[in-house]
Amino acid sequence: MMVSTKGRYGLRALLVLALYYEKGPVSMNVITEHQGLSRKYIHTLLTLLKNAGIVNCTRGVKGGYFLATDPSEIDLYQIIKALEGDVSFIGTAEYKRDCALTKECRIKEIWKDLDENLITMFKNTKLTDYFS
Secondary structure, eight states: OOOOHHHHHHHHHHHHHHHTGGGOOBOHHHHHHHHTOOHHHHHHHHHHHHHTTSEEEEOSTTOEEEESSOGGGOBHHHHHHHHHOSOOSSOTHHHHSOOSSOTTOOHHHHHHHHHHHHHHHHHHOBGGGGOO
């Protein structure tokens, strides 16, 4: 599995929101200044995160984006799934196909175990785990 720029930059934007968590909504300008990314790209990422229930926003002079829950409750699995889709090395559809080599082929089990371990690690890693 390779995390795209969408996943990496989305995580960076969330870290900004986590830093400001107790201070209220964060304007788009603050997020873009922190990350050096275009407003359009940040908006696209935050929309995906909003649709996943990770981020909320308010309008108005003091409006902006904010985390829907405490950053200590948001895990990397939620974030990566919202931005990248399913978390898998080869795709879950591959598990259902028969191995072309032989009926005794166990390679699918290896990939499935790797996926399960990756998902477990992502679920156990919270947004706040890397704060100083």
